[in-house]
Amino acid sequence: MANPYDEAFQKSIEDPNGFWGKAAEDITWYKKWDKVLDDSNPPFYRWFTGGELNTCYNALDVHVENGLGDQAAMIYDSPVTDTIKTYTYSQLRDEVAKFAGALAGLGVTKGDRVICYMPMIPEAVIAMLACARLGAVHSVVFGGFASKELAVRINDAKPKVIVSASCGIEVAKVIKYKPLLDEAINLADYKPEKCVIFQRPMEKASMVADRDLDWAELVAGAKPVDCVPVAATDPLYILYTSGTTGIPKGVVRDNGGHAVALKWTMKNIYNVDKGDTYWAASDVGWVVGHSYIVYGPLLRGCTTILFEGKPVGTPDAGVFWRVIAQHNVRTLFTAPTAFRAIKREDPRAELVKKHDLSNFYALFLAGERLDPDTLKWAEEALQVPVIDHWWQTETGWAIAANCLGIHQFSVKPGSPTKPAPGWNMMVLDTETKEPIKPGDIGALVAKLPLPPGTLPTLWNNDAGFLKAYMDLFPGYYATHDAGFIDQEGYVWVMTRTDDIINVAGHRLSTGGMEEVLADHPDVAECAVLGVDDKLKGQVPVGFIVLKAGVDRAESDIVKEVIQMVRDRIGPVASFKTATVVKRLPKTRSGKILRGTIQKIADNKEWKMPATIDDPAILGEIEEALEGIGLAKSRKE
Structure with a gap:
């Protein structure tokens, strides 16, 4: 008997137009697409060509208009500053509309780039969504990244404006951002027109005359603006990923395919619905933060948690359980490292027992290999499904997962379960480029076209996109991971194939x-x-x-x-x-x-x-x- 996963997977591969066309009906469009999958120029596939939408509208305004305005959209929980602040959908929409107005006042329009160099504070999310509201392209750089790395990204993205804050906080240490930003701009060949600085109470940044503007002052004089319609194929953001030498790899995310795919994953992979509280314990500077702190949960109408702290030391290894209990978190997504740190401090999971986790439904882990020891510890400590899933900055969402909203498979420790719908995964021999039999290790690749929400190309670098992902195995996307697929269709990721x-x-x-x-x-x-x-x-x-x-x-x-x-x-x-x-x-x-x-x-x-x-x-x-x-x- 075919289960719902087999049916969904088969449809997604055999009829991507029908499968993703149906998913796209869940998004509000200003203009419906002409074509679901545009395959006229492979391997540069495009999704929902001719369609027009706004991602910020779908993440905020649509919920307010449908009566969810008083529901919590985002809870900022910051043990490092002893702060908890809740934003309803109406409040978040109003703050975003106002900051979008402030950016528009600085001349930011559709297609302009804005770099966000921010700590884990609400203003980071507000800045991202404000860019999306205007049709501007945000590029978030992990707060505290070295000046030289930031300068390289400034040169590549050429931002009209950089949005930053006076500092970040690492446990008890204040990390000053402004000197790093000033040095980066000094090193960069390209200079932004303006910088908007959010002054945090624990560190006042010095300002550069005629370039730097104070966030609070700027917003005080700004008028809120409406969402700007953009093409489905227009870029929403650029996110730079680790590459080897030379030009950094600026992964591009489009507006249409991204909104459709992420909203679909919230229910189908994570099994969360509007009104549920979803927590991705990551950073907005990484892809998990983009997809599952900001866009995914808000597109679905969930309450998202923005956590400024660490799994241990803020104040102890029980902080995750405190957040889950206090905010009624249904699903947590984090990296195995966080759990290894907690396990090292609290090996017998004594701190779990101090909190009521009765509403907690599932733990998802990704970002690196989940060792069986950590998997077992988490399963025993939490008594919920612990789901390993595998994806990359480039893909934006899971390549392989145990899709809890479709059909729950039994877990095989070490495997992220099966390819998600849309992902036609194969294992090829690195020499002959031919498919190899189940159980044999080779290069893990995805047969083209990739599903929506994945990278359509690299920023201003089509040649780099082809070289990095497409040329190695023509007709396939190279994940650069080695592994195998077993007899039951479970994917096993063994090792990186590069440096x-x-x-x-x-x-x-x-x-x-x-x-x-x-x-x-x-x-x-x-x-x-x-x-x-x-x-x-x-x-x-x-x-x-x-x-x-x-x-x-x-x-x-x-x-x-x-x-x-x-x-x-x-x-x-x-x-x-x-x-x-x-x-x-x-x-x-x-x-x-x-x-x-x-x-x-x-x-x-x-x-x-x-x-x-x-x-x-x-x-x-x-x-x-x-x-x-x-x-x-x-x-x-």
């Missing part, structure tokens, strides 16, 4: 870190790779070979390179360990054997690579790794 490592759910490029290390005057060559870490999933470790004749203390050089990565990429890199080695193991063609070093570091079984230039080097590497607590001297 992106996953630190606490944040995708970071080891290549980018290597560039920083290589810039040190005493470093001849270097390698950075991700090693297993119980708390964060992976952490980067650096190996540096010094230039001949360098006679400084190695410990000083190590300290300096660690500081360089912190300055240029930011604390988010979690780059705290590096070691000096005589030489790096390489293939005869000069490629560094990163995979082998990684296995030795993780104290896993490894084979001598056939292509190695000098096998003796691996012994030296092993010794160096033991000296920093890895390989055989790992404590686990």
Whole structure:
């Protein structure tokens, strides 16, 4: 007997026009589309061409007009400032309309870019939705990202306005944003016309005359504006993702396909409805924050939680349970790292027992591999379904999931269950590019077209889009993940196939870190790779070979390179360990054997690579790794 999932999946693949056309009826359009799927220029597929809508209207105004104006739209819960503030749909719409008016007064119109460099405060969400209201394109950069990284994004997006705040708060530490922003603008070739700064009480930022404007003063004199209709294919936002060298990858999200897909996922994947409280414990700077703090829950008419805190230390490992109980959260979505941190502080889940979680329905985890140990701990502690699902910045929503709103499958620890409707997943041999049999590991790819809500291209970089995702396996989207699909159709994601490592759910490029290390005057060559870490999933470790004749203390050089990565990429890199080695193991063609070093570091079984230039080097590497607590001297 076919179950509802099989039927939905089959329809989505065989008749995408019918499947997504029906889903699109759930969105309010100013003008209906001419075509659901426009496949006239593959692989540049477009969804709902000819249609016109406004995403902010669908996220806020439509609910107010349908009688939900007094329902909570967003609850800001900030243990770091001891604040809880609720915005109803009417209040949030009014605040957004006013800030949109303020931006319009600065000349921001449809198609202009606005960078948001913000902490986890309501004004971050208000700024994003205000851009959507005007048809402007927001690009949110994770608050506290290093100036150099922000400058690169300023050059690429060319924002008319940058919206920022005086500071962010990391547990008990105030992180000043304004000096980072000023330095980024100083470094950037492109200069924004204006900056709008929200002054937080704990830190007053100094302002640059004729460029910087105070948020409160600007809004006080602004008039609210209505939503501007945009084409379904017009961009809603740009979100930069970790790439290797060169131009950053600005993932583009359109308005039409995005609104249709995200609203559909809220019910079909997460099984939440209007009026339910949904909490994605993430950051607005990451894709999870875009999709599931801001757009998804508000499109569905849910109450979303904006949490400014950490899973531990604000004040303790019970804060998640306090938030769930206090705000009647139905579904929580976070990264496995958060649960590993909680488990480390409260291994017997004693703090769970202090809170009433009777309304809590499901926990969803994504962003990195969910280890079976953490899965089991969460299931036992919470007594609800714990659902692993897999997606990427590029996809905007789940590639594979246990779709609770359609049909709940039994969980296989280590697998994010089955491809979501719309995702025709296959495993290809990396050499022959041919499909391989169930159970065999190869490249995980999605047969084109991708479903709505996924990236149509990269910002001003169609060639980069083709090179990064389309050229490797023609007719397919390359996820750059390796894995297999088993006999029952469950997807298993094994490893990244490139140099992106996953630190606490944040995708970071080891290549980018290597560039920083290589810039040190005493470093001849270097390698950075991700090693297993119980708390964060992976952490980067650096190996540096010094230039001949360098006679400084190695410990000083190590300290300096660690500081360089912190300055240029930011604390988010979690780059705290590096070691000096005589030489790096390489293939005869000069490629560094990163995979082998990684296995030795993780104290896993490894084979001598056939292509190695000098096998003796691996012994030296092993010794160096033991000296920093890895390989055989790992404590686990």
